[in-house]
Amino acid sequence: MxxxxxxxxxxxxxxxxxxxxxxxxxxxxxxxxxxxxxxxxxxxxxxxxxxxxxxxxxxxxxxxxxxxxxxxxxxxxxxxxxxxxxxxxxxxxxxxxxxxxxxxxxxxxxxxxxxxxxxxxLWLWPDQLRFAVDMRVIPLHQLRNDFELNLENQGSPGSLWNELADYSLTLNNRDKIKFIDYIYSEFGVEMPGRVPDEYLxxxxxxxxxxxxxxxxxxxxxxxxxxxxxxxxxxxxxxxxxxxxxxxxxxxxxxxxxxxxxxxxxxxxxxxxxxxxxxxxxxxxxxxxxxxxxxxxxxxxxxxxxxxxxxxxxxxxxxxxxxxxxxxxxxxx
Missing domain, CATH: 3.20.20.370 (Glycoside hydrolase/deacetylase)
Structure with a gap:
């Protein structure tokens, strides 16, 4: 306390x-x-x-x-x-x-x-990451992890999202977009063509x-x-x-x-x-x-x-x- x-x-x-x-x-x-x-x-x-x-x-x-x-x-x-x-x-x-x-x-x-x-x-980039985390189909231990992340030790979607979002905050706008594209590819998730209802x-x-x-x-x-x-x-x-x-x-x-x-x-x-x-x-x-x-x-x-x-x-x-x-x- x-x-x-x-x-x-x-x-x-x-x-x-x-x-x-x-x-x-x-x-x-x-x-x-x-x-x-x-x-x-x-x-x-x-x-x-x-x-x-x-x-x-x-x-x-x-x-x-x-x-x-x-x-x-x-x-x-x-x-x-x-x-x-x-x-x-x-x-x-x-x-x-x-x-x-x-x-x-x-x-x-x-x-x-x-x-x-x-x-x-557009839809907000933290929501794009959250969607990828929630829809992930590939186990974490199978990811290439080209970035300085410790994804294997994430115990919940929330903690995984926090690490991805914190890392994104260190990137310039162009690199952040590339990083989000990478996450979607590695997680086996397709980027929706429209903003999901949850994030409208x-x-x-x-x-x-x-x-x-x-x-x-x-x-x-x-x-x-x-x-x-x-x-x-x-x-x-x-x-x-x-x-x-x-x-x-x-x-x-x-x-x-x-x-x-x-x-x-x-x-x-x-x-x-x-x-x-x-x-x-x-x-x-x-x-x-x-x-x-x-x-x-x-x-x-x-x-x-x-x-x-x-x-x-x-x-x-x-x-x-x-x-x-x-x-x-x-x-x-």
Whole structure:
């Protein structure tokens, strides 16, 4: 049990969450979700759990979309207890489950869309790998393994997918495509001619309807590449083309960009400069280290948690207080 978990377990029955909420009232919590499901599926949050989380936010916090929060920050009047719900990628289950639940519960939301995915031009590369793993017909020990992988020791499809995905993150876009083709060949799986139903995107028509009902929309690139591994012309295309597609299909000016993958290794000063030059005003990361809004090109978010204990620690501010205290101790 980590120290953070121990603090949560010891203080929750004594009102620790309520105290954390008060202490962290000036710290906006921006939550990052990806997928929901009506059944228990790995990598997805059950719709019932999601609704429970939204109701908690509605009852104890000040829900806003990200555009509203950023405007308030620019004006110097961010409300206490601000919480923002964001989703990445643009899967069909956002329109099927997430948005209707948030509408019913009165929770504003922000969606970052991968425009080539929504447009039907591609499906996301992590899903391509997951499909190959799930459909694999050739035993692992029979693979050539031309890459630096330890595939023979994988105990589950999930762990195998994790290793393939982690390795893919080290590759530039062209080599990643070659690697995925290699995996399909070695696994004895044929690449589907269309996106499987499990991985379908939301449609432009649905996005238009949801935007008219208040959905806040930003860009998540065209094809979800690792931006730091792109050539400059490729990077500019991912930024400008996604912005143009949102304008063309939705009539919206996308001011916010969301880094694919979103870790500290996935963007740098060159990427930030290109994002600014492409006409964006903000960029969003996928980790919560430090104040949420201190850098407009690195807005911090908390990954969504299925487990209510971890969700409560994040949304009530306990995680923020713990990290702040730990960092201050280190500085001394």
């Amino acid at each position: 980590t120290l953070n978990q121990l603090i949560y377990k010891a203080t929750r029955p004594l009102g620790g969450l309520q105290l954390a909420r008060i202490l962290a009232r000036h710290h906006p919590r921006i939550l990052m979700y990806h997928r929901l499901s009506a059944t228990d599926e790995p990598g997805k949050i059950h719709v019932d759990q999601f609704r429970k989380q939204m109701r908690l936010i509605k009852r104890h916090f000040h829900p806003m979309n990200l555009t509203e929060l950023l405007a308030a920050h620019e004006q110097g009047n961010v409300p206490n207890h601000a919480v923002v719900v964001t989703f990445d990628d643009g899967y069909a289950d956002f329109a099927e489950y997430a948005f209707p639940i948030m509408q019913e519960e009165g929770i504003p939301s922000t969606l970052f869309i991968t425009t080539g995915f929504v447009n039907g031009d 995107p939301v449609t432009w028509k649905q996005l238009k309807e949801m935007s008219l009902s208040g959905l806040d929309i930003g860009s998540h690139s065209v094809s979800h590449p690792i931006l730091t591994k792109l050539e400059t012309n490729e990077l500019i295309f991912e930024l400008s083309e996604s912005k143009s597609m949102i304008k063309k299909n939705l009539g919206l000016t996308a001011d916010m960009f969301c880094y694919p993958n979103g870790t500290v290794e996935d963007f740098n000063e060159e990427v930030k400069e290109c994002i600014s030059n492409a006409g964006y005003k903000y960029a969003v990361a996928a980790y919560p280290d430090g104040p949420a809004l201190d850098d407009r090109w690195c807005i911090k978010r908390y990954p969504a948690q299925y487990d209510m204990k971890n969700f409560e620690k994040n949304v009530y501010g306990m995680s923020h207080i713990y990290e702040y205290s730990r960092n201050n101790v280190k500085m001394r």
